Amino acid sequence: MSSIARIPTFAFAGIEAVPVEVQVQVAPGLPAFLVVGLPDKAVAESKERVRAALTAIGLSLPPKRVIVNLAPADLLKEGSHFDLPIALGVLAAMEVIPRDAAAEYAALGELALDGTLAPVSGVLPAAIAAGARELGLVCPASQGPEAAWAGTVEVLAAPDLPALINHFVARQLLPAPALPDVEAEPWRGPDLAEVRGQESAKRALEIAAAGGLNLLMVGPPGAGKSMLAARLPGLLPDLTPAEALDVSLVHSVAGMLSDGKLIRRPPFRDPHHSASVPALVGGGHRARPGEISLAHLGVLFLDEWPEFPRPALEALRQPMETGRTTISRANAHITYPARFQCIAAMNPCRCGFLGDPARECARAPGCGQDYQNRLSGPLLDRMDLVIEVQPIAATELARAPVGERTATVAARVAAARDRTRARGGARCNAEAGFDELQPLLDADALALVETAAARLRLSTRGQVRALRVARTIADLAGAKHVGRAHVAEALAYRHRVPGR
Ligand SMILES: Nc1ncnc2c1ncn2[C@@H]1O[C@H](COP(=O)(O)OP(=O)(O)OP(=O)(O)O)[C@@H](O)[C@H]1O
Ligand SMILES: [Mg+2]
Numbered sequence: 001m002s003s004i005a006r007i008p009t010f011a012f013a014g015i016e017a018v019p020v021e022v023q024v025q026v027a028p029g030l031p032a033f034l035v036v037g038l039p040d041k042a043v044a045e046s047k048e049r050v051r052a053a054l055t056a057i058g059l060s061l062p063p064k065r066v067i068v069n070l071a072p073a074d075l076l077k078e079g080s081h082f083d084l085p086i087a088l089g090v091l092a093a094m095e096v097i098p099r100d101a102a103a104e105y106a107a108l109g110e111l112a113l114d115g116t117l118a119p120v121s122g123v124l125p126a127a128i129a130a131g132a133r134e135l136g137l138v139c140p141a142s143q144g145p146e147a148a149w150a151g152t153v154e155v156l157a158a159p160d161l162p163a164l165i166n167h168f169v170a171r172q173l174l175p176a177p178a179l180p181d182v183e184a185e186p187w188r189g190p191d192l193a194e195v196r197g198q199e200s201a202k203r204a205l206e207i208a209a210a211g212g213l214n215l216l217m218v219g220p221p222g223a224g225k226s227m228l229a230a231r232l233p234g235l236l237p238d239l240t241p242a243e244a245l246d247v248s249l250v251h252s253v254a255g256m257l258s259d260g261k262l263i264r265r266p267p268f269r270d271p272h273h274s275a276s277v278p279a280l281v282g283g284g285h286r287a288r289p290g291e292i293s294l295a296h297l298g299v300l301f302l303d304e305w306p307e308f309p310r311p312a313l314e315a316l317r318q319p320m321e322t323g324r325t326t327i328s329r330a331n332a333h334i335t336y337p338a339r340f341q342c343i344a345a346m347n348p349c350r351c352g353f354l355g356d357p358a359r360e361c362a363r364a365p366g367c368g369q370d371y372q373n374r375l376s377g378p379l380l381d382r383m384d385l386v387i388e389v390q391p392i393a394a395t396e397l398a399r400a401p402v403g404e405r406t407a408t409v410a411a412r413v414a415a416a417r418d419r420t421r422a423r424g425g426a427r428c429n430a431e432a433g434f435d436e437l438q439p440l441l442d443a444d445a446l447a448l449v450e451t452a453a454a455r456l457r458l459s460t461r462g463q464v465r466a467l468r469v470a471r472t473i474a475d476l477a478g479a480k481h482v483g484r485a486h487v488a489e490a491l492a493y494r495h496r497v498p499g500r
Pocket of ligand 1: 194195196197198219220221222223224225226227228345346347392
């Protein structure tokens with residue numbers, strides 16, 4: 001028998017689990033415990049946690065030379081999840097657990113000093129990758145349901161190291177983890193009916209929800225922009241099982257799936273405007289998905305849009321077109337999915353009242369131009385719908401009738417999305433290309449697009465985006481073809497930011 005114990009595990013590149021083998025050799029020599037193979041700081045510290053955990057459960061490292069190699073050596077190993085495979089490797093090398101049996105499971109988990117296992121990021125992609133390689137998976141108990149969702153993999157979800165040892169020596173077997181709850185919970189957030197009046201803003205919100213389209217709301221303070229945005233996620237349909245897997249993978253890698261629960265509703269992320277570029281688009285010292293990836297297949301809400309630092313805003317441009325973000329690291333490029341719907345809100349100027357003769361400041365309209373110039377043209381060009389939100393008059397608030405409830409509007413949105421999907425192309429209209437949009441366009445609708453494009457100086461992107469809005473309006477109306485009226489409404493949403 002080889003004197004080396006081998007435990008499979010994974011490193012993460014984006015949401016991809018890359019196989020890593022933990023090799024442990026116990027050799028004669030001066031007592032030492034070494035970890036080699038490009039470990040980062042957290043992995044180097046594993047050594048101390050493994051040593052302490054073994055001591056806590058009444059085992060100690062043999063008084064020999066213990067070498068841990070993480071292969072392949074040229075791949076950077078990040079994170080604390082290497083604790084468990086290292087500990088299992090040491091236990092196998094010491095013949096506390098059978099080597100052959102342990103080698104059939106990929107392992108990941110963080111060890112506390114007392115030998116209990118703490119949750120780590122990446123269990124879901126690791127479980128899928130382990131299944132593909134016909135391995136089982138060992139992970140912390142609380143993440144058992146997350147791993148079990150991968151389906152084809154045998155999962156050992158252990159609360160602590162002694163429970164795992166008992167399982168491997170067949171003293172006491174671990175129960176199979178429960179399957180996660182796959183039913184999406186009904187929407188319990190704020191209801192659209194709480195917004196009085198604002199019919200045209202609500203219409204734009206419904207179109208944005210139905211098409212997965214980007215929406216910019218411009219208006220004075222207190223007009224209800226943030227209020228409307230918070231009600232968008234309630235209008236969106238549940239994720240399909242395949243989408244739920246995609247979204248859950250990103251959240252798993254970010255360590256944000258709690259209690260093994262999967263994500264069945266479109267995510268809603270609203271980063272503060274002080275967010276750094278890495279926090280927004282991903283990366284940084286330890287590569288992690290950013291807000292735009294956490295919003296994958298959901299909504300990214302940028303409140304007080306012009307207050308975001310310019311580099312952060314410009315970093316959004318590429319992902320908004322491609323649906324993914326690529327981060328350069330010292331020795332590799334990492335890609336995360338980032339197909340999000342962007343909802344932005346802003347005041348027309350810094351003091352907020354541009355265009356309101358009673359309240360605008362002495363610097364108008366200059367202050368509005370300065371403020372809006374923080375947003376580049378290409379960024380504004382990516383907003384499919386731009387609307388003005390004016391506060392409802394003081395006398396109307398009480399009188400405005402209570403409008404439709406979230407559930408009513410969500411049902412129309414779901415029906416429109418079904419029609420989009422039934423055409424067999426894009427998942428939602430935001431992802432439809434010109435080739436998909438053109439065949440069902442009436443001749444007079446196309447003529448209107450062409451004249452408007454020339455008059456409004458629409459970019460090519462602007463035209464395609466206007467057609468996506470028109471297609472969505474037609475889907476909401478249950479129309480097979482996009483007609484002139486649909487295009488006319490769509491073009492009304494393509495106007496410029498007021499005062500720009
Ligand atoms: N149409 C409305 N119906 C009911 N309440 C409203 C309406 N518009 C505004 N409000 C009330 O005003 C509050 C402020 O609205 P909100 O925070 O959405 O404004 P805003 O447009 O985002 O302002 P700011 O530009 O300052 O961020 C809401 O929390 C709500 O209580
Ligand atoms: Mg607001």
